[in-house]
Amino acid sequence: MQVQVPDGGAESSSSDAVPLLITDLSAIPAEPADDILFRHKAGLIKSARLVWEHREIIHSLAERDFRAQYKQTALGFLWAVLTPVATLLVLVLVFSRIHSIHTQGVPYALYAFVGILCWSFFATALAQGGTSLLNNKALLSKTQFPRECFPLESMVVNGVNTTFSVVPLALLFVFFGRAPTIATLWVPLFVLIEIVFATGVTLGVAGLIIQARDLTMVLPLVISLGIFLTPVIWPFTLIPTHFHVAGGHLVTGGHLVRGVAEGHHWIGGIYVNLQVVYGFINPIGPVISSVRETMLLGHAPSWPPLIAAAVGSILYLIFGYKLFKRFEVEFADIA
């Protein structure tokens, strides 16, 4: 039906004459038979293991971006620290006069900076990682290592840059004469939740953006809106924990019920902890809130929303990775 396969191609390795095979063009069907269609099978665990084997590439690509970022600048790597410090100065100037937001005695600049730090890690991961496949087009169609390396690499760069923001955070503590409490030891857990969430969303967007290029336009909008929808400059506790749902109507028993402490009236029906719902949808909310509760206030984190955030972020990761793997087949062709 098609090209005659060289008889015993494996045996003809010696100097035997290789037969000349001419294809009979008329014997080639118009379309391949259904039973030989290629199905891309890529289990998430197996793929993740493959990525781990290629971690050196992530390292090299991240190093590339990090070095290239500061090449030919007079101050070089110093900028990695200077940029967040400069951003901080602007924030302090803007926020030092705000007293109307309830921060439980924490200086507002410090309060807001923690939120901004958590948010900007996510926002940058999304902005850079989401478009990383497009930005690495040239490599995408010429190299064969796992495609996950590109978004992950940009997350690593972003992570390193964010780490440098610890310097201005420390400056702020010194400036206000405070110290992080012992409960700060919880923070790595929150960071982990955020990383899992950011990785999931970034992978999903990175894969999807190749198919739907319009996302490149939508992404900046989402990011600039997101900062207001996330408790970055307002406290997470503004979201009610006992939201009353009855008869298909949303009835707020005394408007927003602020925490259990203020007391509320049982009017029948179902109460929903909106903080948990929010945390599930946007895990960054509880993450920011928990960092504030522990590092700044010395409390234990509020567990229900945090657990929702942890579960949510794992689901984001699984779903995002699945999405990425699904579209992977076409990356090199249409990127």
Added chain:
Amino acid sequence: MPTLPDGSIRAEHVWKKFRADKTTPELRSHLLRLRNSRSEGNRRQYRWVLKDINLDIEPGGTVGLIGSNGSGKTTLLQILSQVTYQTAGARTVQGRIGALLSVTSGLHPELSGRENVFLFGAVLGMSRAHVRKSFDEIVEFAELEDAIERQVKHYSSGMTVRLGFSIAAHLEPDILIVDEALSVGDSNFQQKCLGRIDKIVRSGTTLLFVSHDLAQVETTCERAAWLSDGVMRASGSTKDVLAVYRAAIQKEAGTMASKEGTVSVLKAEIEATDGGPLRTGCEFDVRLVLDAPKTENVRFLIGISIGTSFPIFVVDRQSTMPAGVFEIHCRLADLPLPRGHYSVWAGITGFPEGRRDPLLAWQPLTSFDATGPERIRPPQGIMVRTPIVVGATWQVG
């Protein structure tokens, strides 16, 4: 399926389709499709770029992939090296692949040569330890000892290519896949690259090699496969496949009829007088079959160029052109060209020329590969513009 030994490549009934190029934005074309017809419009537009490709390479084999631009060679290499995926069929590749699909795409212009060695090495699949070990060798091979700390954006294009290739050349894969990477750099460096590839192949590495330089394929590969319009037209020993390929190319070029001018070309051929391959110093014949509307006094011109640039030399003849179909046979005593790929050009002007349009516009009609010695490199900084005198005898009619 039994496991193949390391270094094997096998493609069985491989098909690949690409979406047709989109000219309208997605949403609009979706809406249009809805409006037009639901039944036939549901299917996306696509075209097949590879059709039913079968290829079997045993460990240590060297295969050259030839074919014109757009025939699917690069796509096949991409599928075999798993840069992209086939639409149908099976691909089995056993062993570590070194895919050299582009020598410069992995280089970052802002980084220094040294930094790029590590970056590109990693991208190609070398471990950092391996790069560190072969670093000096890589730099020496690229002849960039003095420039290695400089940013790559300040490199000349030749230096960039040398850096890229020499990193890739220090891979130690079971299978080396090379896509036209050698058609770059000056001929001295090309020679060095070929030498390096030869060395890699001798160490038992499987080689799959794409090139337009048929002479290069001939010297490097034992076997060849010819791809045309996504179909594997022929495969076998390099000598046999090249013969089939050349014959087909000449046939195609011959049927290329010109639209400009008043004389049309029915056939254009070039061959060595003794029937052997075109080679340096051989006597050769150019044969044109033309169709002219009326008898006229004209000047015939035939020239040879590298690629489609300006001709290296031109021969001419004033004569009376007969009406109707006629043949021109021009025998040239000596092919004064080194190994390479050349085009044959022809044109006809009225005589005396006056201000008239040419009767046949100056155009390339066919191309050929010449075998023979390498071009001689002049001392650095000297450009060669050799004037060539070629003896010629003509027959018109």
